[in-house]
Amino acid sequence: MPKLIVRPRTLKELWKLLPTLPAARKYLAGGTDLVTAANAGFDACGVWVDISGLKELQSVKETKTSVIIGAGVTIAGLETSPVIRRWLPVLTAAIPHFASPSLRNMATVGGNAANASPCADAVCALCAERAEVILELKGKKRRLPLPALFKGPKLTGVKKDELITAFEVPKWTHTGDYLKLGPRAYFGISKAAVALAVELEGDKIKSASVALASVAPVPLMAIKTAGYLTGRILGPETARAAAVLVKTEVSPITDVRSDADYRREMCGVLLERALLGCGVQGLGASG
Numbered sequence: 688m689p690k691l692i693v694r695p696r697t698l699k700e701l702w703k704l705l706p707t708l709p710a711a712r713k714y715l716a717g718g719t720d721l722v723t724a725a726n727a728g729f730d731a732c733g734v735w736v737d738i739s740g741l742k743e744l745q746s747v748k749e750t751k752t753s754v755i756i757g758a759g760v761t762i763a764g765l766e767t768s769p770v771i772r773r774w775l776p777v778l779t780a781a782i783p784h785f786a787s788p789s790l791r792n793m794a795t796v797g798g799n800a801a802n803a804s805p806c807a808d809a810v811c812a813l814c815a816e817r818a819e820v821i822l823e824l825k826g827k828k829r830r831l832p833l834p835a836l837f838k839g840p841k842l843t844g845v846k847k848d849e850l851i852t853a854f855e856v857p858k859w860t861h862t863g864d865y866l867k868l869g870p871r872a873y874f875g876i877s878k879a880a881v882a883l884a885v886e887l888e889g890d891k892i893k894s895a896s897v898a899l900a901s902v903a904p905v906p907l908m909a910i911k912t913a914g915y916l917t918g919r920i921l922g923p924e925t926a927r928a929a930a931v932l933v934k935t936e937v938s939p940i941t942d943v944r945s946d947a948d949y950r951r952e953m954c955g956v957l958l959e960r961a962l963l964g965c966g967v968q969g970l971g972a973s974g
């Protein structure tokens with residue numbers, strides 16, 4: 688556990704405070720990963736900088752062309768947002784799969800990304816939604832496509848003291864789904880999960896994004912599969928062929944939760960189901 692916890696109230700206060708603190712410091716958001724790791728003896732950090740008081744990180748905003756989600760928004764906050772429900776069908780579908788209601792009250796979307804678990808549900812869904820991540824260091828901002836943030840399991844391109852402040856998701860007319868295979872129907876880390884977003888023109892797929900969790904060292908974009916889907920008629924034949932293709936893009940491992948072959952097979956099953964589900968609904972739009 689840390690020796691000191693500090694709690695700035697604004698971003699300005701945060702940037703002023705950081706140089707006065709010992710170098711071994713970490714941000715604390717909802718604490719669902721950090722406190723768990725510290726309790727298990729895996730976090731030897733001296734100072735936690737509690738960012739849960741930063742109001743600048745806590746809103747879901749809508750512009751003409753995009754939805755901007757503050758990094759400090761909790762998963763429960765996403766769940767109750769009409770803007771998220773209206774524009775982000777894949778993220779909306781992922782939320783009930785995320786842990787338990789009590790955990791969703793604490794866990795933030797920024798923490799889900801910074802923790803960089805290959806199983807991260809909100810991150811996987813946001814990748815399929817084509818999100819960009821916005822980072823800030825002492826007032827200097829940069830942005831990158833969300834999948835580019837991840838370098839390996841628990842490893843990101845976030846620099847020392849850099850803060851994830853928000854995620855910007857373009858408004859695009861799509862439907863989609865998030866299917867997660869875990870040890871139980873709900874509440875558990877996935878063996879495999881598929882996030883699918885499709886833009887439909889009648890029964891033709893105008894564009895598609897496919898992201899997968901727990902089947903590669905990082906949340907994975909199935910680029911070849913998405914390319915294959917683009918321009919095709921959404922039906923059983925396309926879904927079956929995409930299911931075969933996606934299995935060639937993943938690189939799962941065998942661990943305590945599942946084995947590699949089963950995970951690979953399930954990626955195909957989940958994607959086929961997600962595609963057929965979108966075809967049946969035929970929504971063609973997120974709202």
Ligand SMILES: Cc1cc2nc3c(=O)[nH]c(=O)nc-3n(C[C@H](O)[C@H](O)[C@H](O)COP(=O)(O)OP(=O)(O)OC[C@H]3O[C@@H](n4cnc5c(N)ncnc54)[C@H](O)[C@@H]3O)c2cc1C
Nearest residue numbers: 714716717718719720721786795797798799801807808851
């Ligand atoms: C019982 C249990 C069940 C879980 N189930 C799921 C699940 O089903 N799906 C899932 O995806 N996850 C699950 N998790 C993992 C966890 O809840 C999520 O990863 C959560 O989103 C982390 O957010 P947090 O706000 O709690 O992060 P914290 O624990 O506060 O922080 C995590 C890490 O991110 C850093 N950090 C946090 N915010 C920022 C920021 N804005 N900028 C830069 N760095 C930052 C911290 O320094 C720390 O290193 C589960 C965890 C537990 C304990």
